[in-house]
Amino acid sequence: MSTLQLGLEREGPVVVVVMAGQMDGTTATLFTAFLDEHLTDDDRCVVLDASNLTFLSSAGLRELMLLLRRLARHQAKPAIFGMTPPVALSLGISGFESLLIRVQDRASAVHAVTPIAPEKPGLLSRLFGGGAPS
């Protein structure tokens, strides 16, 4: 019997979804139910921690697609890190890699999805209402 454990951690605006176990036909719907319960409509920076995810089936990918749709509404993509070989294989064959930001570790993943804050305009910009005088 396959099991899927899910956890959620927040780092500022970034939500890290920690997945462990197998995401297959019997457990995949837990993923969407978990996200529905814990994510708000404003959450657009999502990181998937797949370090302990040992299997990802086509049913799991379908649930992942629901998350992609959710984020696509905000023109955002989730980042994923720590993929085990079976998970990397599933993502590779299905072409899902193109829809995700693949990174090496958690820090890079958080950085990849964190929105870049617009630069604060300097005093001169504020005074002259646009570009600084040359």
Add this chain to the structure above:
Amino acid sequence: MTHTSSRSPSAHAPNSGESSLRLAVLFCGIDVCLNSYAAYGSNSVTITGALFRELADFIAMLSAFTTVRAVRRAPNERFAYGVGKLENLVSVGTALLMAGCGISILFQALEAIKHPRPTEGTLPGIMLFAGSALVCLWLWQRNQRALRDQHSAISQSQAHIWFAKALVDALMATALLLALRFPEHRWSAYLDPVASLMGVAFLFHGAWAMASSSVQDLLDATLEETTKLRIMRHMVEHFADYEHLYHIRTRRSGPRVYVEVFLRFDPELRIGDVAHTINRLRSAIGASIPGADVTVCPVEPSAAI
């Protein structure tokens, strides 16, 4: 809900696969007669084993040919649907027969190894094996061409059989030729039973390959995970063309593969645009899974799957 599906036309005229089978039945029939003659005049286990194999093959080909004709026959009020599974039932029966023949030859070969004796009267058998190897290679190539035209479980299993037969026959001919050429050496007495063991191995392998794929088809099993991932790839490639993927349902029924994809589209899209996307998806999935009957179902947002 609107259903749009692609299905290859069910022809009621003989196709290239059927003509290949007809030729195979004829060839196997002749081969059985010639092998009977060769086995009658020889004490070789290899040749006796070959006769068993030819008999099994002949029955397999005859059953396959009869089945394909039954499947092709236009449906009538008594027997309209479901005959496609006959292909798989026949394959399972053939596999059992091949396994039975294999066991019989195995016992004969072990007996001959325990009590080795020089083989006699093998020349007709050697000529037969050599000729048979050449003909099998030709038939294998012919089957490969038929498979490219139309995918079928039977044609595929026949292609495997022909290739294996060509290889086994060539090995048998070589072993018997060596035994005939060097009768004074003690090792030559073992060539005949050892060669027949190789034949047994090929027979078991063929039986296993035939039975395993056919049983899975008979069970209406869902597609294997790798194929489902390939279907998902098409869904990823068309990610922007639909709003929501509800469900992908797959199953096998006899030689056919069924794929049903349930999608929600933007309600503002024109029906022509939706139909265009459906056609592209269907063609893409159909091209990546030979023999697949692909259905793409647009689902209304309120409908639950």
